[in-house]
Amino acid sequence: MPEVDAVPLARLTTLRTGGQPARLIEATTTDELVAAVREVWAEGGAWFVLGGGSNLFVGDEPFDGTVIRVRTTGIDELPGSRPDTVRLRVQAGHDWDAFVAETVARGYAGVEAMSGIPGTVGAAPVQNVGAYGQEVVQTLVEVELLDESTGEVSTVPAAELGLGFRTSVFKHHYGSVPERPAVILSATFELERVGDDARPIAGAQLRGALGLDADEAVSLRWIRDHVLATRARKGMVLDAEDPDTWSAGSFFQNAIVSESFARTLPEACPKWPMAPEIDPVTVIPLAAFDGILPPPPVERREVKVSAAWLIENAGLSRGFRFPRSRAGLSTKHTLALTNRGEATAAEIAQLARFVQQRVQAEFGLLLQPEPVLVNVEL
Known part of the structure; x- marks a missing residue:
């Protein structure tokens, strides 16, 4: 042992x-x-x-x-499902950003927008990590895991992992337990072979973040470099000399709310529909048509709203901290709760609770923590 x-x-x-x-x-x-x-x-x-x-x-x-x-590491290259794709099986302990860097070096597209995300490959499917329009669910093929219910090692396809917005069947949500307790041993991704050449970027969210026109062509390396620079400006790239990066990343999740609740929030609050709005099509056999159209079905759509905007507009600015506290909001990004130097967990928990209370009092919404909490409660 x-x-x-x-x-x-x-x-x-x-x-x-x-x-x-x-x-x-x-x-x-x-x-x-x-x-x-x-x-x-x-x-x-x-x-x-x-x-x-x-x-x-x-x-x-x-x-x-x-x-x-x-601490397991290693990348095995396997054939993809099509000639223009490749599969990479990555050990769970492999550094995520090192994996992304390797895909870019090999000319494989699909995870480059997730450059700079800290953590390991085995943790990435647990919360379906994502950034700038790319998410693990888009490229993950399968995981090898050790299942707690059976004690056996098995390979499970991505379709069975319940991958959603920052969640999966493995995620330990605050106040709940995972649907499928297991330890991920490796993860396999299918990526597109594109090489080093510049090409147009399909994702509007990534183009917007990087200031690209719809027909502007850039290389994988260009994307990685600019994503790293963008994340660094927000204090989201680990730096031993920068207390703004001494954090768990985004401490609160962007909230998923009903469309009706989203309408109660100020118009300026950024909102993103979780599913496209599609006009319903009703087909009625001519012999059965009586001249009256049935009312369209009522759909309960969900909307994602910006937690950072809610925090800032609840009166908590970047860099906020209590007097004499060693915990504070990042000076670059209000979603990050940072350890400014030897802060205790109690100090960070106090700040987290205050942020929750301010947002709830102002907007009627209780923000949920994104990190896994161990030996501590909010």
Whole structure:
């Protein structure tokens, strides 16, 4: 068993909080990872798997359990489903941005807009990570996982993972448990072979973020460089010298609300329909037509609204913090709650609760945290 000396989780998480676990295991091979997880399951007790530590908010008290740190790496190239595609099977502990960089270097398109996202490949399907119009669900083919219900290793197609907006059957939502408890061992993506040549970009969201015209052609490398620069301006690229990046990324999810509730929010609040609006078509056999058309069906559509806009317009500006607190909103992006230097989890939780209360009081909407919370509550 690859057990190592336990260290405070504040040293292993990007938010820099967390007490010391009773036991720390580092698995560098798939066999080590499977064996470690099975042993922990057999023993019982508290445990969790740690990847890059970028989507975790861990409490100050010691964690009375086992932390399994996934350090597996490697990319295997496989044939794609078509001649112009390729599949890459990536080990769960592989750094996500290193994987993206490798796809760009090889001329494979499909994940380049997700450059700079921290964390590991195994964590990416858990919350269906995405940025600028690209999401894991668009390219993920399957995952290899260790299922807690059976203790067996199996390969599961992406269609069975419940991938939605920042969610999946694996996601530990605040106040709930995963639908399918499992540990991801590897993930396989199908990407398009495009090479190094410049080409027009199909996604309007990515074009808008990068200031591109509809017919403007750019290379994968150009996209990656400009996405990294854009994220860096928002403090969303890890930098050991920049406290604005000492965070768990976006701490609150963009809210998904009903279309009717979205209409109660100010017109200036950015809103994005979750599904295209399609005019219904009614077909009535001529012999059955009595001259009266039935009313169109009522559809309950959902709308995504900007959590950052809600926070700023609830009176909380970038850089906000309580007096003498070492936790604060990023000076670059209000969605990031940052550790300005040795902040405790209690200080960050206090700030998170205040943000929730202000937004709820102003707009009637309770923002939900995006990171997984361990040993801490809001």
